[in-house]
Amino acid sequence: MNIPDKVINRLTLYHFILDNFREDEQYISSAKIAQLLNIDDSQVRKDLKYLDYPGKCRVGYEAKKLKHTIEDCLGFKQKRDAFIVGAGNLGSALAKYDSFKDYGLNILAMFDNDPKKIGTVINGKEVLSFTKVGNFVTKMGVDIAILTVPKECAVSAANYLAGAGIKYIWNFTPCILDVPKDVKVWNENLIGSFLQFTNSNEV
Amino acid sequence: MNIPDKVINRLTLYHFILDNFREDEQYISSAKIAQLLNIDDSQVRKDLKYLDYPGKCRVGYEAKKLKHTIEDCLGFKQKRDAFIVGAGNLGSALAKYDSFKDYGLNILAMFDNDPKKIGTVINGKEVLSFTKVGNFVTKMGVDIAILTVPKECAVSAANYLAGAGIKYIWNFTPCILDVPKDVKVWNENLIGSFLQFTNSNEV
Numbered sequence: 001m002n003i004p005d006k007v008i009n010r011l012t013l014y015h016f017i018l019d020n021f022r023e024d025e026q027y028i029s030s031a032k033i034a035q036l037l038n039i040d041d042s043q044v045r046k047d048l049k050y051l052d053y054p055g056k057c058r059v060g061y062e063a064k065k066l067k068h069t070i071e072d073c074l075g076f077k078q079k080r081d082a083f084i085v086g087a088g089n090l091g092s093a094l095a096k097y098d099s100f101k102d103y104g105l106n107i108l109a110m111f112d113n114d115p116k117k118i119g120t121v122i123n124g125k126e127v128l129s130f131t132k133v134g135n136f137v138t139k140m141g142v143d144i145a146i147l148t149v150p151k152e153c154a155v156s157a158a159n160y161l162a163g164a165g166i167k168y169i170w171n172f173t174p175c176i177l178d179v180p181k182d183v184k185v186w187n188e189n190l191i192g193s194f195l196q197f198t199n200s201n202e203v
Numbered sequence: 204m205n206i207p208d209k210v211i212n213r214l215t216l217y218h219f220i221l222d223n224f225r226e227d228e229q230y231i232s233s234a235k236i237a238q239l240l241n242i243d244d245s246q247v248r249k250d251l252k253y254l255d256y257p258g259k260c261r262v263g264y265e266a267k268k269l270k271h272t273i274e275d276c277l278g279f280k281q282k283r284d285a286f287i288v289g290a291g292n293l294g295s296a297l298a299k300y301d302s303f304k305d306y307g308l309n310i311l312a313m314f315d316n317d318p319k320k321i322g323t324v325i326n327g328k329e330v331l332s333f334t335k336v337g338n339f340v341t342k343m344g345v346d347i348a349i350l351t352v353p354k355e356c357a358v359s360a361a362n363y364l365a366g367a368g369i370k371y372i373w374n375f376t377p378c379i380l381d382v383p384k385d386v387k388v389w390n391e392n393l394i395g396s397f398l399q400f401t402n403s404n405e406v
Contacts, residue, residue: 008398008399008402012394016379020358036381038388080401089296089300092296093293097292097293100393103397104401105397144401176216176239178239181241186400188396189212189215190300190391191308192212192215193389194308195277195306196211196389197373199206
């Protein structure tokens with residue numbers, strides 16, 4: 001199903017709420033979710049219509065069932081293997097971010113071209129030589145790369161990855177990548193996120 | 204001016220392009236920007252209308268002038284002071300992320316409650332005791348906190364920050380914070396971002 005990006009974003013936030021919901025409470029209302037996120041109740045109900053959730057009773061949604069429905073719908077259980085390219089500060093932090101696994105993102109290894117980093121292991125992920133990334137893409141069938149190299153290397157690294165068979169790049173660098181059309185780029189854009197925050201009406 | 208979030212996000216991406224634009228090229232066309240981002244030309248032109256950019260000539264936009272106009276419009280030059288709360292992996296990586304400074308985000312210090320971390324210095328930012336955050340909020344007039352504590356502490360840390368006078372929380376934890384209405388929360392939601400990427404039509 002084609003779910004708009006904004007809805008996917010909010011469904012993930014609803015999942016965070018359900019994930020931390022008290023075990024002894026069986027039901028959650030759209031009003032409760034809305035209040036926690038400071039959004040409109042009707043927005044929550046509209047978003048939840050994208051799910052294959054079978055009805056709701058008068059007291060609200062069954063918390064556990066709703067949680068599982070979101071998981072199925074967004075594919076948390078479909079494991080997606082990925083490499084981190086760039087074993088610097090941000091790359092290492094992401095390698096240590098264990099929550100990714102709960103949402104289906106499985107980081108298999110890291111790549112860098114610094115001889116001092118190659119061979120080290122970060123949170124169980126070995127840092128391999130960037131020159132070998134092509135071999136591993138083929139051997140392990142990985143097509144997602146999380147790009148956390150320094151700004152200066154971003155464009156060339158992305159092109160190298162495209163040549164090596166990577167099809168999806170989750171780009172954490174403040175750089176626009178110029179890759180062939182068959183490679184999809186998702187710009188994380190932390191800076192844009194901060195500027196949205198500080199420029200938003202509410203701030 | 205009230206610029207929609209999505210437009211702010213794209214304007215930041217246009218700025219990345221202009222920032223890396225070759226010095227010897229004076230003009231950039233909306234088509235060139237569109238091509239690099241794999242979006243529609245008309246979208247770029249529509250977004251740039253939000254700016255106070257004085258006209259464009261037949262060969263396109265003056266790259267330097269457009270860059271400065273985006274900077275003025277999104278407030279890159281307005282320095283915004285912030286604290287990082289949680290000196291773990293992600294907090295430390297953000298403290299070391301020097302690109303923030305170019306976009307107006309000035310991280311003054313970090314806070315943690317781990318005695319082993321307190322007193323250390325990460326990229327010139329001292330790690331201070333979390334119990335003292337209230338004093339520093341008042342003394343330094345900081346009202347933005349970047350929250351990177353472990354998931355389990357997120358809700359209580361956010362409440363403590365709200366009590367200490369923090370007004371804006373940039374939340375990197377996979378947790379929904381339940382803070383008073385006068386505190387604004389921006390959920391970074393890296394997981395939602397990844398799911399948008401993998402669920403989007405194009406992937």
